Amino acid sequence: xxxxxxxxxxxxxxxxxxxxxxxxxxxxxxxxxxxxxxxxxxxxxxxxxxxxxxxxxxxxxxxxxxxxxxxxxxxxxxxxxxxxxxxxxxxxxxxxxxxxxxxxxxxxxxxxxxxxxx
Amino acid sequence: xxxxxxxxxxxxxxxxxxxxxxxxxxxxxxxxxxxxxxxxxxxxxxxxxxxxxxxxxxxxxxxxxxxxxxxxxxxxxxxxxxxxxxxxxxxxxxxxxxxxxxxxxxxxxxx
Numbered sequence: 299x300x301x302x303x304x305x306x307x308x309x310x311x312x313x314x315x316x317x318x319x320x321x322x323x324x325x326x327x328x329x330x331x332x333x334x335x336x337x338x339x340x341x342x343x344x345x346x347x348x349x350x351x352x353x354x355x356x357x358x359x360x361x362x363x364x365x366x367x368x369x370x371x372x373x374x375x376x377x378x379x380x381x382x383x384x385x386x387x388x389x390x391x392x393x394x395x396x397x398x399x400x401x402x403x404x405x406x407x408x409x410x411x412x413x414x415x416x
Numbered sequence: 417x418x419x420x421x422x423x424x425x426x427x428x429x430x431x432x433x434x435x436x437x438x439x440x441x442x443x444x445x446x447x448x449x450x451x452x453x454x455x456x457x458x459x460x461x462x463x464x465x466x467x468x469x470x471x472x473x474x475x476x477x478x479x480x481x482x483x484x485x486x487x488x489x490x491x492x493x494x495x496x497x498x499x500x501x502x503x504x505x506x507x508x509x510x511x512x513x514x515x516x517x518x519x520x521x522x523x524x525x526x527x
Binding site: 304332339340341342344391393406407409410412 | 452
């Protein structure tokens with residue numbers, strides 16, 4: 299099946315610094331990738347939809363200048379948390395659709411990145 | 417808009433007990449329905465899915481039937497194991513990009 303990887307799996311940073319998280323589709327080309335945020339013991343919240351070669355579409359309430367998304371190739375999307383603060387600490391999960399996979403609605407999820415901002 | 421309502425947890429069961437986690441949905445069209453499982457410290461894994469009414473998704477002893485008349489997609493397993501301890505998310509997807517997740521149900525199975 300389709301595999302999505304994320305790197306790093308775990309990162310600790312100081313307040314005020316920026317952190318980049320990578321999401322890769324390993325065996326398929328993903329024209330669309332999604333970024334979610336999960337708070338402890340809560341469900342996933344869609345942050346933005348990342349489209350290859352165009353600007354990301356952000357959900358209401360998500361600061362696009364703080365969470366920069368770049369989808370420069372069909373297999374890679376990056377999320378950069380700029381000027382991170384402790385309240386940005388969370389579990390970030392990406393997913394991707396494989397339009398050639400036949401299951402049009404299915405998304406394949408990465409293993410997640412745990413960000414801790416000190 | 418579309419949404420998913422999921423049984424609140426946590427749920428604690430003894431090994432070999434019967435499991436039901438309720439899930440109902442609201443959708444304007446004909447969505448696909450999913451159950452995902454999240455083990456501690458990991459991302460989401462697709463457990464099973466159903467793409468149209470009356471379809472039954474099944475995997476690893478888990479089953480769920482897409483019931484359009486009751487707008488439900490309840491997850492069941494006849495005999496749970498300790499290794500089934502995880503958080504289970506019900507989700508729906510319309511025919512675009514959007515996925516809607518339930519709040520998750522934590523399951524703990526004790527020996």
